[in-house]
Amino acid sequence: MSDVLLQVRELKKYFPVRGGLFRRTQAQVRAVDGVDLELQAGQTYGLVGESGCGKSTLGRAILRLHDPTGGQVLLDGTDITQLDRQALMPYRRRMQMIFQDPYASLSPRRTVAQTLREPLDLHRIGTPAERDERVRELLDVVGMGPRALNRYPHEFSGGQRQRIGIARALALDPSLIVADEPVSALDVSVQSQVLNLVADLQRERGISFLFIAHDLAVIQHVSNVVGVMYLGKIVESGSASAVYRGPKHPYTKALMSAIPVPDPTRGRSRIVLEGDVPSPRNPPPGCPFHPRCPQAMDRCRSEVPVLKRPAGAETGHVVSCHLYD
Amino acid sequence: MSTVAEELPAAGADDAGSASLWSKGLYKFRRDRTGMWSLAVVLAYVVIAAGVWLGFWATGWADLAGGKWEPVSAQHWFGTNIIGQDIFDRAIYSTKTSFEVGLVVAVLATVIGAVLGAVAGFFSGSWLDEVILWLMGVLDSIPFLLFVAAIAYTLQGNPYSMHIAMIVTFWITAGRLVRGEVIKLKEMEYVEAGHALGLPEFTIIFRHILPNTSHILLVQATITFVAAIKSEVILSFLGLGVKDGMSWGLMISESSQEVLAGFFNNFLAASALLFGLVMAFNLFSDALQDALDPRTVSES
Amino acid sequence: GSNGGPDPELAGLRVYHHSADGAPTSLDPAQSATAYANLVVINAYDTLYSYKYLARPYELKPNLAAAMPEISDDGLVYTVQLKPGTRFIDDPAFPDGKGREVVASDVVYSILRHFDPTVRPQGAWLWQGRVAGLEEWKAAGSDYDRPPDGLRAVDRYTLDIRLEAPYPQLLYTLAMGYSAVVPREAVDYYGREFGLRPVGSGPFRVTSYDTARIVLEPNRNWRWRPVDLAEEGYDPDTQAFTGIAAIDGQTPPFVDRLMISFITDSAARWNSFTKGNEIQYAGVPVELVDRVLASKNPVRLAPKYEARYQVVSDIEAGFVYSAFNMADEDFGYHPDPEQQARNRVLRCAMIRGFDWRRRNDSFYFDLGVVFPGVIPPVVPEFDPDLSLDSVTRDVAGAKRMLAEAGWTADNLPTMTYGSVGGVRSRQFYEQFRAWMMEIGYPREKIVLKQFATFGDLNKQWRESRLPLISAGWGLDYPDAENTLQLFYGPNGAPGSNSSNYNNPEYDVLYEQAAVLLPSPERTRIYRRMNQMLIDDCVAVTGLSRTRIAVWHREVLMYPSANIVGGFFLPFVALAGDNGILERAEPARLTLN
Amino acid sequence: MELLQYSLRKIATGIPLVIGVTLISFLLMVYFGPDKTYELVGKNPTAEQIAEVRAELGYDQPVAVRYLDYLRELVTLDLGFSDSTGERVSAILARTIPISAAVALPGFILGNLFGVLLGLFAAFYRGVWPDKFIMAAAAIGMSISFLIVIIAFQILLSSSYGLNLFPVRGWDVHSIGDYVLYVTVPTLATVFVALGYNTRFYRSVIVEETTRDYVRTARAFGMPAGPLYYKLILKNCMIPIITRIMFSIPFVVISGSLLIESYFGIPGVGKVTYDAIVTGDQPILKAVVALTAVLLVAVQLLTDIMYRWVDPRVALK
Amino acid sequence: MTEPLLRVRDLAVEFDTEQGVVRAVDGVSFDIYPEETVGLVGESGCGKTVTGLSLLGLIPQPPGRIAGGSIEFGGRDLVQTSEDEMREIRGSDISMIFQEPMTALNPVFTIGTQMVDVLRLHKPLSAAQARREAIDMLGHVGIPAPARRIEEYPHQLSGGQRQRVMIAMALSCGPKLLVADEPTTALDVTTQAQVLEQINKLQEEFRMAVILVTHDLGVVAETCRRAMVMYCGKIVETAPIEELFARPRHPYTMGLLNSIPRIHEQRPERLPVIPGRVPDLLHLPPGCRFAARCERVLDRCRAEQPELSGRDSAAACFNPEPA
């Protein structure tokens, strides 16, 4: 199982900050600043990082909900960043998104049935009768009965709404789903339900996930590969077990140490990060993490580190930090 | 395909209420006594207007049924006016005019405002938005009276020139409100979900976004309804109002001379009916706004 | 009064505060088309002749002219002598700021302005085709330095007017605001704004003027003379009640300031008037007649008002009427003589369906005078014995006529009723429609077409696009010729004959009468023409309104809103310290 | 500097607006508009005289020429003369606009001020009787025709049938005392009518704001209701309030109130505009429209600057 | 043992909804002792926030109301206290931190103004003194360059900073009790850690009691001494933290703890979940509210409501997990 489904190369997304007399672009928010990643079919890539570091933007840029500023997104070898609206349509079928806020992502004045039928109608999948059948099936898959069909989103609980969102993402039988913090609004037991569902789907259908979350335990639970983002860049990535067992980057270490452990008997030894989160509008020179890094060296202030495999690490485990040069 | 996640309960088995937003709104509305009363009053007016329209009553509004300024009598319930027409008939007949003006203007102005506002909001920042904003600015800069008069001239003799003038002016408010709301809504994730599914932009605008501004549209439509009726009053005073037929505005402007002579019937009849309808509509729109307030409806 | 208090600036001044129901747009005599403008213009400017203050019927007297003109035997040459020593008011328009003397060439200049398109004049029709050489003068480029033959200043004070045909009404035109004398310096100096800055030689000078009010002060340099009431046509039988006898022999001006407020809305006008000192003269709004008057014939105020106000009723010099547009094939002339005859029946039936009595009752206090034809009661040629059939409603008769001529609800032509916006004109329409419905017209066939401006309606009439012209005509002078010309063929649209009545016989009679001086012969011709109009059912005529004027008892005057217009204003006297009051009857002077 | 740049840009973007307004209103009012010709010809005109008048008025020129003339007039600030009175249009506006502003402003200011106050009050008592009472009163204010309010106030306060405290009409103002005397009744009528609309609008804005989380925060820290409403909430409501007020200014200042002015006999620009409409006095109409558009652009600029002042989140975009 | 600082007895809060009256909090009793940190956990919608709000008398009225019970604080019953007196208590005696830091601060005033206002409401300070104190306090909560930051508006701060400003405001008046309602939900773990660290540090410094509302059991485990578990408007279990995690007794607590995804364990195929869902507050079963989802359910559970038997360590269950 090693066919690469998704390949992201040097992806960049800058948001212009306009101003002045002619609304010229005065500055750029480098929300995603050169990201490379690879996702095998049927696997999950877990993405973590500080809030505002560009995770959602990356996810959206991959789905071309944002037009990337630079770089490539290859889906099964085709660069979809260059496709026009028409040519993109078949690829839209293959990639879907699950949104962070289950309520906000459902049109409040459309019933579940309408919401789920829409993509089928749009892509003219099957006869109308088959589409009806398919909608029921989808609901069934996410564990909801047909009674949900003619109801509105506000009538459901958070977990149920999230499942509707998942059903919609599944409607077109995609091979890639970007899940942007799909469980952070849910409490633990509902969260577990949703995570189980995701795991089942992946197992049954071989769907690949790009899974974004704050909760590192969740990420560990779902991911095959984990990437850690900081200020628009991936600073560390590798197989989940490798990263969790042996985090290399100081930021990853800080993250890991900050995970609250539901075990009151365990002592705490957190790495507390000092200093302010730098702004993606004018990122610091050198390593973006250096102003907060407990192990920063002179070199870090001027030289931008690149991702490489540190000595002794597993294959595929890369980190961009001068400590490992 | 087998059902995964079998431990998940079937949704909705014990969900509280399966009502839609609208039926919930309706439910809330039904519990609002003022709202129901105002609705009843509005409906009564609708019935009156329909009766006029079908020729059930007030058919003699144009006849000289009596003498000058006859007092209230069994024959003339509100007396007669200066030329001997039956004031009651005329006041009743005017109900129809009010609805013709109010409804036509309210519906069209709101629809146009909704469509243009939504398009502008969705493409905010683009040239399309600029053009629509420009149009709003331009139409806003021309003083209302001037504008109505100008349209009345341009459409010399067209019986709908007043309607057109009002629509062209009133859609702007709805348009601005919808535009603002759409700018807010288009950042919602469900819009993004539409994009992700590859839905065409116009489907997103009109099926996903616009319905969610319905609370604004409804309230705006009721306000426009009232505004149109009231503007008709002023325009009639200026001679730019209804061409044929009768309206409360005309009756009130007739009466502004008569009250001096101590003859109040025209004034009272028209004002009372106008007041009743405007008041009922105001309260009705208030109640509707409350009933459809998403903050109180969508909490589950 | 309790309101605003007396203006300190006015303390000790004798102020007369008049109200008018409309405002003039321009005070340029060449544009003084409205009664409102005329009211001011003839007081700010001099005219050669003016009407006597009190004489009824109306009579002219010399004003700027030294005497009545010398008229050549063929009636074609008029020689007018000017009073020497009349000066224009001081104004920066004059080289040294001092008003210069008014001379004959000023009169020539003032009349010639009506033939200069850049002036946008409105009175040309009074002299066009009558005074020799005017057209040629205009065609040659309106060069004031080369006046036409027909209009010459013989010397400083002598003016010659040469006519192409006798024009008996000429003198009247010389009493109109149109012919008021303006100085060329001021016209050149103020240019387009001349209409705002009257520089005249009249009894008053304008001190401030806007759309709401004009303020005038007496022109002290004017040729004020002691009042000779007998000469002004004083009639003790009808006019003594006003107390104006007190001014006999006194020398005006009797006021220090004249304010005229333009108040269109009758309610506001009446409120201002009844408040006390604010406004001292007003017309009674129609709606108030029953409250204000104790009796209509004779007109007497209710006791509540009688103690405070004087009242006089005054029949208008003019009338209201509706004329069919004879050029409209549906109602007027038709190529098919048979159809034309049926159209005449239709018109006659509509005229018989019209209820003048009720119109009078609804809108004119029942005080208006209904008369047949177009010779109104105010002119000497009026025939009180004429049959009233054409102005008496006869619904059955009308229906019968229609039936006999084969008119049915289905084949009746649609009547488009042109009107301006406004309550009153709409009520006219509704009343008209109801009457026509009663004679069998379907409601949808009497269609209202509203115009937001009178200009637009007027345009439709002038372009002969409406089947009915509903208008009022104000006489320019007290001579029936002024109304008979409304149906004279060559005056057809865009001229004043908007009804496009075109009857060769009538036109011949008109041309005959036009050159005749008042005489029984002329009256006979006038009446014959009048009868032709009645027989042809050309117009629904007519009604002359009566105006009821009220003024504070402390004001001594005999006002008229008619042809005399503003000529009474120089005679208005007030309670004050000039002794006039003491001679008036004290009992009448109680004011709140 | 940034502000200056911003202002320049705003003004620059205002130009299309002004052009749009002038073009549309030109086409509507001037080209298709009322025809002055027949007001200016005499009682018995000939066809040539009519043609002369049309030539005098410039009606015989092609539209494009007339529109360009209009623009040239605007650019050179030479607005010409009224077709009715011959008065310089700039003089008319200079004479009448201050009067209209003086008449309209007290009512405008008080109407908004009381509207905000009542709105605050009603919002504070949201759902209980003071709120219901105020809202019912507002509905009444909105339901009654302006015309009737004016007449009622006139009869009640100014006529000899009523209290007779103020002049019925007119504008004879030489001192502050006169001003108060003449402006009171129009102001009362304006406030009476405006209050209904304003209160309703402001209440809904304020109520919306009271549901915000920061209000709960402030209460959680013991903020008393008074300062909470008039300080915290009010400042957060300023954007809609400013919008509403500022964008009415051009109309208050330039359009005046026709009804007020014609019923109270005040020689303001509202009456002038109306007369210009019904007599087809195009030079005045053209000037009024252009002036409104220019003022609107200015107001837009000012409003944006005020936004920034009341809400730090609004950057000059 | 010292006297409790706060003594809540049988607290019930109701909301009017269109379908009927919802009892969001139903007979909750607990004590809070000075200087302790107590966690309040439970499923979403079980009444945690409402409980917190009712302590400050901030239940939105209408549609809500306190339907019964008492809240004893400093010798008086806050349920009976007038709004004016409550205002005195809010901020100075009991403070609250809300979940959403962006919206909980007033966007149009600088944080300085907001803090100075709060300080001067409760302490007789001049504006300058209050400002100095505010700057101190910002420094305390770990905001760098507080003298500069105090001039900034909320939108100029990061989420973590905003949350810290909220804490600073809440602490500035030296309350005896702080209710922190999900103060870190919107934050990532490192920022969350900072904020919690801060609360802990300051609590010791200012000697106040904290009620920490959260659904993150990891946070509870790390910060609290004691925890209360709520389910469907009732407290179902309360115990010292070690005891709760080591020997949960109520089946719901058990289920909750089992559902937590944990790190450094063999990745399980499926996460355990509690089957079923929370009953509708409008149609509550007569017996134990958890009965329908409970593995250890008895007949009695379906008929009778179990009560919480103790204050400090107890479970409302007829068939608890044996200790």
Ligand SMILES: Nc1ncnc2c1ncn2[C@@H]1O[C@H](COP(=O)(O)OP(=O)(O)OP(=O)(O)O)[C@@H](O)[C@H]1O
């Ligand atoms: N449309 C936009 N225009 C300008 N800047 C943007 C836009 N969208 C995002 N940004 C900026 O890009 C950066 C990355 O945002 P993004 O939403 O991707 O972060 P995130 O990692 O998803 O954070 P969170 O965990 O809080 O969701 C942020 O600084 C944000 O302010």
Ligand SMILES: Nc1ncnc2c1ncn2[C@@H]1O[C@H](COP(=O)(O)OP(=O)(O)OP(=O)(O)O)[C@@H](O)[C@H]1O
């Ligand atoms: N204003 C209100 N009107 C009606 N019901 C309300 C209102 N506020 C809260 N509720 C109800 O009270 C119950 C408890 O709500 P609360 O906010 O305390 O839950 P919570 O435990 O804080 O949940 P979460 O973890 O999601 O914040 C919910 O069922 C909710 O629907």
Ligand SMILES: [Mg+2]
């Ligand atoms: Mg995100």
Ligand SMILES: [Mg+2]
């Ligand atoms: Mg909560």
